[in-house]
Amino acid sequence: MHLLVIDLWFILGKATLIACIIGLSFFVAMYTTLAERKVAGWLQDRHGPNRAGPFGIFQPLADGGKLFFKEEIIPLASNKFLFLLGPGLAMVTSLVTSTVIPWAAPVTTATGTFPVQVADVDMGILIVFSVVSVGVYGIMIGGWASNNKFSLIAAIRGASQMVSYELPMGLALIAVIFMTGSLKMSEIVSHQAEHGINFLYQPLGFIIFFICALAECNRTPFDLPEAENELNFGYHQEYSSMKLGFYLFAEYINMFVSAAVMATLYFGGYDIPFVNEASWGLESWIMSAISFGILMIKIAVILFVFIWIRWTIPRFRYDQLMNLGWKKLIPLALINMIISAAVMLWLKK
Amino acid sequence: MNITIIDILWWFLSVVAIFSALMMVTSKNPVYSVLWLIATFFAISGHYILLNAQFLAIVNIIVYAGAIMVLFLFVIMLMNLNKETEPQKNRWLKIAGALAGGCLMLILVAALKDAAAKEQVASVNQGNIGLIKNLGKELFTTYVVPFEISSVLFLSAMVGAVVIGKKE
Numbered sequence: 001m002h003l004l005v006i007d008l009w010f011i012l013g014k015a016t017l018i019a020c021i022i023g024l025s026f027f028v029a030m031y032t033t034l035a036e037r038k039v040a041g042w043l044q045d046r047h048g049p050n051r052a053g054p055f056g057i058f059q060p061l062a063d064g065g066k067l068f069f070k071e072e073i074i075p076l077a078s079n080k081f082l083f084l085l086g087p088g089l090a091m092v093t094s095l096v097t098s099t100v101i102p103w104a105a106p107v108t109t110a111t112g113t114f115p116v117q118v119a120d121v122d123m124g125i126l127i128v129f130s131v132v133s134v135g136v137y138g139i140m141i142g143g144w145a146s147n148n149k150f151s152l153i154a155a156i157r158g159a160s161q162m163v164s165y166e167l168p169m170g171l172a173l174i175a176v177i178f179m180t181g182s183l184k185m186s187e188i189v190s191h192q193a194e195h196g197i198n199f200l201y202q203p204l205g206f207i208i209f210f211i212c213a214l215a216e217c218n219r220t221p222f223d224l225p226e227a228e229n230e231l232n233f234g235y236h237q238e239y240s241s242m243k244l245g246f247y248l249f250a251e252y253i254n255m256f257v258s259a260a261v262m263a264t265l266y267f268g269g270y271d272i273p274f275v276n277e278a279s280w281g282l283e284s285w286i287m288s289a290i291s292f293g294i295l296m297i298k299i300a301v302i303l304f305v306f307i308w309i310r311w312t313i314p315r316f317r318y319d320q321l322m323n324l325g326w327k328k329l330i331p332l333a334l335i336n337m338i339i340s341a342a343v344m345l346w347l348k349k
Numbered sequence: 350m351n352i353t354i355i356d357i358l359w360w361f362l363s364v365v366a367i368f369s370a371l372m373m374v375t376s377k378n379p380v381y382s383v384l385w386l387i388a389t390f391f392a393i394s395g396h397y398i399l400l401n402a403q404f405l406a407i408v409n410i411i412v413y414a415g416a417i418m419v420l421f422l423f424v425i426m427l428m429n430l431n432k433e434t435e436p437q438k439n440r441w442l443k444i445a446g447a448l449a450g451g452c453l454m455l456i457l458v459a460a461l462k463d464a465a466a467k468e469q470v471a472s473v474n475q476g477n478i479g480l481i482k483n484l485g486k487e488l489f490t491t492y493v494v495p496f497e498i499s500s501v502l503f504l505s506a507m508v509g510a511v512v513i514g515k516k517e
Contacts, residue, residue, distance in 0.1 A: 082380070122480055126407040133415025137387070140419070144380065144426045152426065163419060183481060 017118055021098050028299075029252035030060040036307050043311045067245035075238050079145040086142025087239065087246035093135040094253040100124045101260050102186050104270050104292035108284040116288060117186065124185035125173055128261055132169070132216055136162045138250065139225060143235035154234040157318065158225030162216055164325040169212035171333035172205040175340040176265050189269035197268040204336045206266045208329055213258040215325070217251060220310040224318055255306055256299065263298035270295040359399055366392035379425045383418055390414040402479030 034049065034056065041048025049056035074083055104116040121127065136159045143155020176198055177183060180191045192198055199206050215222040226234035236247040263269060270291035271277075277287065316324070366389055373385035390413045397406035477483055488496050 079380075082384075121403065123403050123407045126404075126411070130407050130410040130415060133411050133419075136415070136419050137422075140422055140426070141384075144422075156423065156427065159419060159423065163416065166415075 013114070014118060017116070018099070021103065021118065022095060025095060025098060025253050025256055026249075028256045028303075029249055030064070032252045032255060032303055032307075033063065033248075034060050035303070036310070039304070039307045040311050043308075064245065067242050070241040072241040072243070073238075075147060077147045078238065079147065082141050082145035083238075084243070086138055086145055087236075087243045087250070088138075089141060090135075090138025090250040091246050091253070093131055093138055094250040094257060097128050097131045097257045098260065100127050100185050101257070101264055102189055102269055103295060104288045105284070107288045115186065116292070120184060120186050123183055124188070125177065125183045125265075129166070129170060129173070132162075133166055135216070135254075138247075139235050142239070142247065146235075146238035148238050150232050151235050151237050154225045154237075158218060158235055161218075161222060161224060161321060161325075164322060165212040165215035165222075165329070168208050168325065168329035168333040169216070171330065171337055172202075172208040172212070173265070175202055175205045175337050178337075178340055178344055185264060185269075189264060189271055192268040192273075193271040197266065197273050199266040202266065202336075202340065204332065205340070206262070208333050208336065209262065209266070211324075211329065213262060214306070214309065215321075217254045217258055217306075219251075219255065219306055221313045221316050222321060223315060224321060255303060259299045259302035259306070260295070262302055263295060267298050269298075355399060358395065362392045362395040362399070366396070380422070383421050383425060386421075387414050387418050390418070397479070400479065401477065404481045404484050405479060 037059070038048040038056070049059040052058040052062045074080060099118040100121065102115065102117040102120070106113045106115045108114075119127075139158040139162075140155050143151040143158070146152075176188070179198060179201060180188045182188065182191070188198075214220075218225050226236075236244055239247060267273065272291070272294050277290070280287075282290075369385045369388035369392065373382050373389060376382045376385060390409060394406040394409045394414075397403070397409060478487070
């Protein structure tokens with residue numbers, strides 16, 4: 001008889017995986033900031049940061065160190081607890097989504113098969129969606145607790161933008177779910193491995209999803225919550241030191257995770273498209289490592305497109321943003337959904 | 350007695366749910382109330398997951414914690430309601446409210462005391478009706494008429510909201 005019936009190895013294994021994924025998210029986010037500045041430099045015909053280490057490779061460390069050592073200011077009139085909670089929530093919600101993403105092909109050993117995924121739950125996609133819908137709170141709470149009207153306006157803008165763009169995002173997702181017939185992320189990947197990547201069948205759905213992901217990550221052309229020239233600095237105006245760092249960093253982690261979600265949903269995840277790699281007969285852990293690399297390459301390409309768009313397209317006006325979301329993307333996503341449903345039904349007959 | 354991880358989670362979630370529900374009612378600051386209510390929703394979603402009603406849990410978070418509470422926060426933040434602006438209610442009103450709430454609790458306790466359901470313990474981590482496949486099948490076969498009628502209700506609510514919003 002045991003007093004405490006807990007599968008310790010299971011918990012330990014998952015904890016290690018979670019730690020690895022969080023570490024990975026931080027690492028990728030760090031170097032996305034560098035990539036952003038480098039790409040911005042190239043697009044503007046200059047070098048970008050190149051002083052810290054070779055090719056500026058230590059620049060993110062320098063940036064992080066600078067943020068840590070800056071003076072920490074909490075405004076007197078702010079709501080202290082919520083002021084601190086805001087950036088924390090932003091960070092947590094940006095990290096949570098990565099739990100349902102399958103990062104690599106499962107590793108088979110003598111004792112069993114270990115999926116490289118924290119939670120392969122039935123509700124995979126819906127968990128992504130629910131975290132996206134909860135992600136508003138970090139911005140709203142931070143903006144309100146700062147007790148600054150510019151912060152509040154920016155926070156309200158950000159929240160209404162995120163709420164508006166969730167709808168077309170969900171509608172675009174439904175078409176993917178139709179095709180797969182399952183909400184499980186692992187099944188979506190294996191379905192694409194068999195039938196070809198979803199992007200081929202759902203190009204419009206992908207474009208809608210991509211636009212919504214830009215809006216959800218508050219990236220240009222949808223970075224209205226941070227519109228410097230109208231709202232000073234946006235919802236994190238009163239923040240300094242690493243609390244500001246958390247907000248900025250959460251945005252990059254959001255980018256990384258949403259790139260991972262898009263790679264998984266539309267580009268076959270860790271699977272190599274158009275190649276039957278199972279026929280190579282490699283050992284499963286090598287296969288797993290290769291598939292992880294493939295996923296990272298896909299993510300890197302999507303991240304590059306994010307950055308490319310930021311330095312190419314100017315910001316929308318707020319009414320244009322709302323028009324695009326409600327009057328263009330939602331009808332488009334609905335049409336896309338109906339057409340895919342009709343085609344699926346027709347093909348089944 | 351064996352304590353499983355489910356027991357630990359159940360106790361943890363129950364404590365969180367009751368505590369945050371109490372805090373939601375007793376907080377003076379309406380923004381705090383909304384945040385505590387969100388915490389309550391999360392704890393209850395945790396209970397749904399323990400009961401293997403995954404779809405319900407996720408929908409609870411998406412719809413209540415993610416959408417409705419955001420609108421609540423919107424209104425409260427924009428109206429700048431806080432401790433100072435909260436209207437002081439009449440003392441008799443408070444007593445009447447407490448009495449009414451107490452009566453409801455009395456009736457609930459009295460009704461459930463002899464109910465047959467008392468013997469049935471919630472089957473934790475069992476059953477699969479809460480999984481999305483089974484739930485969808487039930488909704489679109491057995492309960493298709495009420496389901497469609499409720500969707501018409503939603504549509505009429507949406508139309509009503511647009512009409513009210515359009516009014517100059």
